[in-house]
Amino acid sequence: MAIQKKGSAEWKGSLKKGKGVVSTESGALKENPYGFNTRFEGQPGTNPEELIGAAHASCFSMALSMMLGEEDLEPESINTEATVTLDQDDSGFYVSKVHLQTVAKIPGADQTAFDRAAKNAKEGCPISRLFNAEITLDAKLEG
Template sequence: MSIKKSGSAHWQGSLKKGKGTVSTESGAMKDNPYGFNTRFEGQPGTNPEELIGAAHASCYSMALSMILGESSLEPESIKTKATVTLEQQDDGFTITAVHLDTEASVPGASEDDFKAAADKAKAGCPVSKLFNADITLDARLVS
């Protein structure tokens, strides 16, 4: 099976003075602004690292739900935040790390079973497999 989804970006101008918009094929995002100021100066709008974080958090949460389901456990909720680290290095900027912070309510799950599922989801999530970065995880089972 092969599934294709797409996002697009439109950019105008130089790196620092230019601006752009990003959109998704589904319409979930349409012409969201991004630019040097949103990426490096904290101005309103989005940036590639934030979008990667959202993609990773959503993919990881779905993967964890699937893996828990394989053990007949159904989560009531999974909340995941992915913090993407962008660092300037000698050869330019590099995404060096992603930290996943997840909290889940899973009736009937033991702490050990939950941690095993959380680790398996981190390794098996399709977005995790994209990165040449250190991926770390804090996973908490809540009642």
């Protein structure tokens, strides 16, 4: 079974002066602004790294819930923060790492079961696996 979800972005202008909007098919994000100033200068709006962090934190939390279920445990709460690091080298900017920090309240859980579930969730969550995914591209230039 393949499930497809869509996100879209529109950009107008140069890198530093241009502006863009990002939206999701579900409407959760609708024309949210992003730009050089929101990405590098801390101005209001969003940026790709923040969106990746939110996606990874939410995906990991759901995967952890599933893995805990396989240990016959049901979490009362799982709170996860993903810190996405954007670095620069001679080739340009790149995401160098993502750090997941989670705190879970799980009645009846022991540390060993929790550690095993967390490790399996980190390795198996679809967004974790995305970082090694095949990326394809269709590009069309309009005249």
